[in-house]
Amino acid sequence: MEFDTIAAISTPSGEGAIAIVRLSGPKAIEIADKVFRAPSGKVLASQATHTIHYGHLQDPWTEEVVEEVMVSFMKAPKTFTREDVIEINCHGGIVSVNRVLSLVLRAGARLAEPGEFTKRAFLNGRIDLSQAEAVMDLIRAKTDRAMDVALGQMEGRLSKLIGTLRQALLESIAQMEVNIDYPEYDDVEEMTRPVMLEKSLWVRSEIERLLQTSSQGKILREGLSTVIIGRPNVGKSSLLNSLVQENKAIVTEIAGTTRDIIEEYVNVRGVPLRLVDTAGIRETEDIVERIGVERSRKVLKEADLILYVLNYSEALTAEDELLFEAVKDMDYIVVINKTDLPQKIDLGQVQQLAGNKRLVTTSLIEEEGIDQLEESIAELFFEGELEAGDMTYVSNARHISLLHQAHQTISDAIEAAEMDVPVDMIQIDVTRTWEILGEIIGDTADDGLLNQLFSQFCLGK
Ligand code: GDP
Numbered sequence: 001m002e003f004d005t006i007a008a009i010s011t012p013s014g015e016g017a018i019a020i021v022r023l024s025g026p027k028a029i030e031i032a033d034k035v036f037r038a039p040s041g042k043v044l045a046s047q048a049t050h051t052i053h054y055g056h057l058q059d060p061w062t063e064e065v066v067e068e069v070m071v072s073f074m075k076a077p078k079t080f081t082r083e084d085v086i087e088i089n090c091h092g093g094i095v096s097v098n099r100v101l102s103l104v105l106r107a108g109a110r111l112a113e114p115g116e117f118t119k120r121a122f123l124n125g126r127i128d129l130s131q132a133e134a135v136m137d138l139i140r141a142k143t144d145r146a147m148d149v150a151l152g153q154m155e156g157r158l159s160k161l162i163g164t165l166r167q168a169l170l171e172s173i174a175q176m177e178v179n180i181d182y183p184e185y186d187d188v189e190e191m192t193r194p195v196m197l198e199k200s201l202w203v204r205s206e207i208e209r210l211l212q213t214s215s216q217g218k219i220l221r222e223g224l225s226t227v228i229i230g231r232p233n234v235g236k237s238s239l240l241n242s243l244v245q246e247n248k249a250i251v252t253e254i255a256g257t258t259r260d261i262i263e264e265y266v267n268v269r270g271v272p273l274r275l276v277d278t279a280g281i282r283e284t285e286d287i288v289e290r291i292g293v294e295r296s297r298k299v300l301k302e303a304d305l306i307l308y309v310l311n312y313s314e315a316l317t318a319e320d321e322l323l324f325e326a327v328k329d330m331d332y333i334v335v336i337n338k339t340d341l342p343q344k345i346d347l348g349q350v351q352q353l354a355g356n357k358r359l360v361t362t363s364l365i366e367e368e369g370i371d372q373l374e375e376s377i378a379e380l381f382f383e384g385e386l387e388a389g390d391m392t393y394v395s396n397a398r399h400i401s402l403l404h405q406a407h408q409t410i411s412d413a414i415e416a417a418e419m420d421v422p423v424d425m426i427q428i429d430v431t432r433t434w435e436i437l438g439e440i441i442g443d444t445a446d447d448g449l450l451n452q453l454f455s456q457f458c459l460g461k
């Protein structure tokens with residue numbers, strides 16, 4: 001297949017100080033050389049592939065210098081689209097980016113349609129459909145970590161697993177074919193059923209595992225629900241403020257004046273957190289009653305992470321111990337705040353109550369200890385149960401829905417096999433499962449579906 005050369009702004013407008021104009025196609029290098037001037041005078045075509053070059057863009061017709069740029073030069077086929085790719089990094093203002101884009105368009109490129117770069121990668125066999133969709137997630141990814149997940153998917157983890165599942169299904173379909181071709185041999189039927197059942201049960205359990213990780217994919221996109229608890233006045237709102245680094249929550253001198261639940265979305269070292277300050281859910285000064293309040297229980301129970309704040313300058317109270325009890329089965333970090341004041345807390349006792357949980361000391365007023373807290377949060381997340389790096393996440397709504405469908409059809413097949421339904425009837429459900437899984441990686445997708453998918457992409461991807 002031969003394509004023309006396309007160009008578009010590939011960074012979302014308004015995000016970051018650098019913007020990229022990307023070119024892809026057989027004339028990408030030629031077009032770039034028409035407008036790019038390196039101080040050395042060397043043309044890009046003479047450079048090694050996958051190198052970056054500093055220089056200026058010059059309008060070849062007026063000889064006016066348009067922009068100071070860095071140009072990435074990547075020769076096919078080791079590029080995202082498997083075509084020659086040029087990326088022009090320029091200062092991010094709308095005016096300058098548009099100037100660069102219009103220059104390369106005048107020099108011979110065509111403005112890309114939304115999603116056209118990704119579509120080319122797909123059409124050139126560089127990525128499959130689920131990978132193409134991962135790019136779409138990438139564009140929307142809120143944090144670096146969510147981006148890693150999207151990237152992991154791009155690398156084809158999900159595709160690989162789906163491929164293995166389909167292979168297993170194919171093998172049992174083949175076995176059933178034998179069966180259907182030789183209906184007179186009962187022993188073949190005898191052999192087919194257990195093979196088919198075993199493979200189907202395995203496929204189903206893998207689908208279930210994938211569906212389970214889908215909620216973790218959601219966590220990564222929407223943030224870990226993080227609840228800040230502690231007695232009045234220990235510094236919960238101050239902690240929320242420190243983490244948000246803006247003064248959105250109300251910090252007061254008087255205990256118990258924060259009324260509403262405050263939620264903030266922050267990115268702590270790549271971990272997306274949705275922070276909740278529980279000061280607002282306090283209905284009474286009495287902490288025992290407070291824990292009893294339905295609403296706070298619910299908030300606690302739904303939390304992925306608890307930040308439990310204690311006062312360094314006060315002895316532990318019975319209330320504090322009750323809170324330790326309330327969170328004992330959850331992921332929490334103990335934050336001992338106000339270390340700028342004289343110590344009254346018994347750290348040994350805290351250690352004992354906290355068991356193997358992490359302890360961090362802070363003085364929020366002196367902006368001390370926040371780094372260690374952030375470090376602990378990141379550690380807990382990246383080294384903890386979630387083990388984000390090793391898992392295959394499904395974070396795409398279309399994939400999740402297809403997996404549910406596949407789960408249904410494979411369950412139908414299993415049920416039928418257990419009920420001694422004729423093998424050719426079971427084969428229908430197994431084949432259907434194979435088709436549905438194929439839709440995830442674009443194998444049985446028709447053109448209509450493809451176009452619909454690609455038109456969702458942002459311009460420049
Ligand atoms: P909350 O009721 O737990 O939300 O506590 P706040 O965040 O509203 O803080 C209560 C009071 O403690 C405020 O006057 C804060 O300025 C003060 N405070 C917070 N952190 C520190 C700290 O590290 N040291 C000192 N000395 N005061 C702090």
Ligand code: ZN
Nearest residue numbers: 236237258279
């Ligand atoms: Zn508060």
